[in-house]
Amino acid sequence: MLVEAADRPESVLWDDWHVVAEITTLEQFGRMTSTLFERELLITREDKAVHVAYADGSGRIASTLKYGYVWASLGAGDRELVDFPEAAETDRHVLTVGSLGIRTSGLRLVENFIDVAHFPFVHTGYLGAEPDTEVQPYTIRVSADEVWVESGSCTQPMASAAAPGAAQIGYVFRVLRPYTVVLYKTNTHAPTRQDLLLLMVQPVSQERCIAHVLALVLNFEDARDIRSFQRLITGQDKPILENQRPSRLPLDPRSELPVRADAAGTAYRRWLVERGVSYGAIPPIRAVAFVG
Amino acid sequence: MERTNVPAADGWVAAVRSAELVGRHVAIARLADTDIALWRDADGRVNAWENRCPHRGMRLSLGSNTGTTLICRYHGWRFDSGTGACSFIPAHPRQIAPKAAAVRTYASAEKYGFVWVGFAKATGQPDIADTVPESPLTFRSLTFHAPLAAVHDALMHETGAVALGATAIRVQLRFYDTELSAVYLVAAQSAFATLVHGFAAEAVPESARLPLLRAQAEHLKTLRKTIVAQDYALTGRA
Numbered sequence: 001m002l003v004e005a006a007d008r009p010e011s012v013l014w015d016d017w018h019v020v021a022e023i024t025t026l027e028q029f030g031r032m033t034s035t036l037f038e039r040e041l042l043i044t045r046e047d048k049a050v051h052v053a054y055a056d057g058s059g060r061i062a063s064t065l066k067y068g069y070v071w072a073s074l075g076a077g078d079r080e081l082v083d084f085p086e087a088a089e090t091d092r093h094v095l096t097v098g099s100l101g102i103r104t105s106g107l108r109l110v111e112n113f114i115d116v117a118h119f120p121f122v123h124t125g126y127l128g129a130e131p132d133t134e135v136q137p138y139t140i141r142v143s144a145d146e147v148w149v150e151s152g153s154c155t156q157p158m159a160s161a162a163a164p165g166a167a168q169i170g171y172v173f174r175v176l177r178p179y180t181v182v183l184y185k186t187n188t189h190a191p192t193r194q195d196l197l198l199l200m201v202q203p204v205s206q207e208r209c210i211a212h213v214l215a216l217v218l219n220f221e222d223a224r225d226i227r228s229f230q231r232l233i234t235g236q237d238k239p240i241l242e243n244q245r246p247s248r249l250p251l252d253p254r255s256e257l258p259v260r261a262d263a264a265g266t267a268y269r270r271w272l273v274e275r276g277v278s279y280g281a282i283p284p285i286r287a288v289a290f291v292g
Numbered sequence: 293m294e295r296t297n298v299p300a301a302d303g304w305v306a307a308v309r310s311a312e313l314v315g316r317h318v319a320i321a322r323l324a325d326t327d328i329a330l331w332r333d334a335d336g337r338v339n340a341w342e343n344r345c346p347h348r349g350m351r352l353s354l355g356s357n358t359g360t361t362l363i364c365r366y367h368g369w370r371f372d373s374g375t376g377a378c379s380f381i382p383a384h385p386r387q388i389a390p391k392a393a394a395v396r397t398y399a400s401a402e403k404y405g406f407v408w409v410g411f412a413k414a415t416g417q418p419d420i421a422d423t424v425p426e427s428p429l430t431f432r433s434l435t436f437h438a439p440l441a442a443v444h445d446a447l448m449h450e451t452g453a454v455a456l457g458a459t460a461i462r463v464q465l466r467f468y469d470t471e472l473s474a475v476y477l478v479a480a481q482s483a484f485a486t487l488v489h490g491f492a493a494e495a496v497p498e499s500a501r502l503p504l505l506r507a508q509a510e511h512l513k514t515l516r517k518t519i520v521a522q523d524y525a526l527t528g529r530a
């Protein structure tokens with residue numbers, strides 16, 4: 001397939017790195033296919049080297065390995081890969097917790113990830129429960145080209161696999177890239193330290209994606225428990241995400257109805273508009289001017 | 293997907309059998325390229341709503357029916373029966389929901405054993421201009437993957453067919469040794485999908501109901517095969 005320039009998503013996405021496979025899956029099969037921005041890729045492993053190429057034989061693609069994943073860039077690949085100093089801490093797991101295909105835009109998925117208002121309804125008994133549904137005011141800042149959402153603490157019935165019980169959990173969300181976000185979350189056993197949950201979304205198409213979740217979690221908990229807990233949480237979001245209409249994230253401020261609790265999502269959408277991201281989105285009807 | 297020739301939704305369109313809206317069920321109907329959520333409140337009133345939460349686009353058909361409100365499954369916003377207005381936003385429990393937070397509602401009615409949705413220009417009550425029982429025996433509805441005009445044409449070739457307006461056809465059904473008058477209602481779901489409803493236009497004795505329903509369902513499925521085959525031959529779609 002000839003890759004036409006017009007087909008391409010904007011360069012902020014095209015030239016970046018994206019997760020296309022878990023290394024463990026590749027090791028199991030030796031070769032596998034994967035789809036990124038509607039392009040079929042073939043991923044192979046010979047000896048220790050991993051190769052990514054267009055499945056139709058039209059060429060090699062830049063690839064690299066990090067945090068248990070194969071990353072590929074269809075374009076220049078000139079951005080730094082995301083990096084977390086916490087991954088080097090010896091009392092932490094660096095765990096790929098799973099890759100789940102979801103039939104919606106990856107941007108919808110990122111917005112869901114930074115949204116605490118759905119916890120009592122979608123993650124009932126784990127991340128929230130009625131009647132504790134009120135969302136306290138939180139702060140948003142856009143710095144170093146990232147969106148930071150610092151929420152106060154919220155009561156969670158069972159914040160992690162090994163949480164001793166309900167706890168006050170502090171949340172910080174950090175959107176690093178249009179399709180990449182990390183959550184810093186109080187560890188229930190060591191309240192001064194944080195667990196990291198990194199969501200890297202692989203945009204398969206504008207309305208299909210794969211959620212890759214990496215946990216950088218203090219090793220109070222068993223790796224298996226962390227995996228099954230996080231898989232449960234992502235599994236609860238999947239049917240919600242697949243039933244949102246439209247599937248693409250509408251960026252026009254008038255197309256959906258945010259309230260104050262949605263300030264994080266609203267900031268994320270505005271940040272996407274400012275960066276000209278339209279892959280996986282419905283662009284605003286006309287240019288919107290932003291002040292400050 | 294081809295999106296030409298979508299019939300403009302107009303007037304009253306039969307959506308589901310009344311009997312399907314039981315208890316706290318939330319039904320879904322696709323009519324004229326629009327997803328509609330249907331639910332009955334505790335007083336028996338039927339709501340026909342756009343199947344889309346105004347907050348973040350969640351399908352309301354996955355929500356829960358409390359008897360007075362429909363609760364969206366995503367963030368728990370509550371929408372009132374009748375008006376579709378949001379009466380509670382759990383993230384801000386002490387604030388009044390903004391006026392704009394309302395579901396798009398459609399007019400609804402129940403007649404001939406069906407729930408009808410009122411699109412543009414729907415006035416009064418659904419009326420097929422024929423004398424039929426008020427709560428007739430209804431058949432199982434079936435989707436035909438063919439344009440409404442093709443389905444209407446085919447039904448007009450049924451025994452004794454008489455058009456009752458553009459979307460209803462009276463026919464004579466024959467099964468075993470009985471003949472019975474029945475009415476088909478057709479509703480466009482999209483340019484290439486048509487929903488066919490039907491009901492017996494006269495009283496059916498209890499003992500004849502099951503055999504009739506079985507024979508009618510078989511007959512309609514056979515008809516569907518013919519129409520779909522013809523439609524594909526016509527448009528060259530595989």
Ligand code: FES
Pocket residue numbers: 345346347348349350364365366367368369
């Ligand atoms: S999408 Fe319905 S309450 Fe948020």
Ligand SMILES: [Fe+2]
Pocket residue numbers: 112113118122123233237
């Ligand atoms: Fe969630």
